[in-house]
Amino acid sequence: MEINYKDIKVIGFDADDTLWVNETYFREAEDEIGRLLSQYETPNKIDQELFKKEISNLPLYGYGIKAFTLSMVEIALELSNYNVSNKTIEAILNIGKNMLNKPVELLDGVEDVLKTLSKKYKLILATKGDLLDQERKLEKSGLTNYFHHIEVLSDKQEDNYAKLLKRLDVDASEFLMIGNSLKSDVLPLVNLKAKAIHVPFHTTWAHEQVTEKETNGKAYKTINSLKDLLKLID
The missing domain is CATH 1.10.150.240 (Putative phosphatase; domain 2)
Structure with missing residues (x-):
């Protein structure tokens, strides 16, 4: 399925298991x-x-x-x-x-990808979890300056993303989300008519797993590494 990314202005990144090990x-x-x-x-x-x-x-x-x-x-x-x-x-x-107290271990190529994309797009971090812990990890990661906006969501469902896009004043058609979870980072955005790219991590919490029926007919790309993102959209 061919997906056009030419209208993208804002790119959102998940944090855990997309940017660093969790x-x-x-x-x-x-x-x-x-x-x-x-x-x-x-x-x-x-x-x-x-x-x-x-x-x-x-x-x-x-x-x-x-x-x-x-x-x-x-x-x-x-x-x-x-x-x-x-x-x-x-x-x-x-x-x-x-x-x-675990160190923040960045995944392969993360900083290079953010550095490259930040020159052309507005980047945001959209993650869920404990606010203090996520702030700690972001600070330790050294990635803060690449993001125009940072949001720690209570959950990642369609309504949460719709409110986020409204706050950012960005149309769904101009937004691309990148993440390791089909349930949290991909399907809600596709349902909102935004774009999404799946970057699988080698282990996934059972709560984040979805069935083939849930993904059937949904328009999104899957890439092996965040570095492959540059071949698609840059």
Whole structure:
């Protein structure tokens, strides 16, 4: 399917797993809590129950490491029938703290792509998660100066993007979104008649996965690396 990008004036970038590594640290944390709670359940069962707890907590806690940590604590209490030790709870809290203190590892070619595109387009960062954590990562990334506008959204659904485009005073036909999640970074924009490009990351949170039925007939491009973006639109 041929997609024309000639009318694009503003390009939005997702942050986690599009500009820098993120989801890998959640998988590592899941392995850690699986070991910590191994006397109560199998790693697979712990993983399943943690995911269900995260999803049920989304309306209350939202996205991000702090929300994930609270869900880990709740699962430890529930799976242990409230017998889990204070030492284990402390270890779980330290998992979350260690995640928050991870270095920001940029993905291949990110800064070169932003530097090149910022000369021709207005770039914005549109991410979701914990505000303080995202601000911390952005500051550590050294990428702040490439962005005209930075927005941390509570969620990434059509309504969130529609409000963002209105605030930016940009027509959907002039907007392109780049991200690793079909559910959060691509399909909502396509539905708004904007453009979107999918850059898959090697691991995806189950909540962000979509079915073939949901993507069928949707007009978007998938590229292997952010560096391939320059071949499409620059």
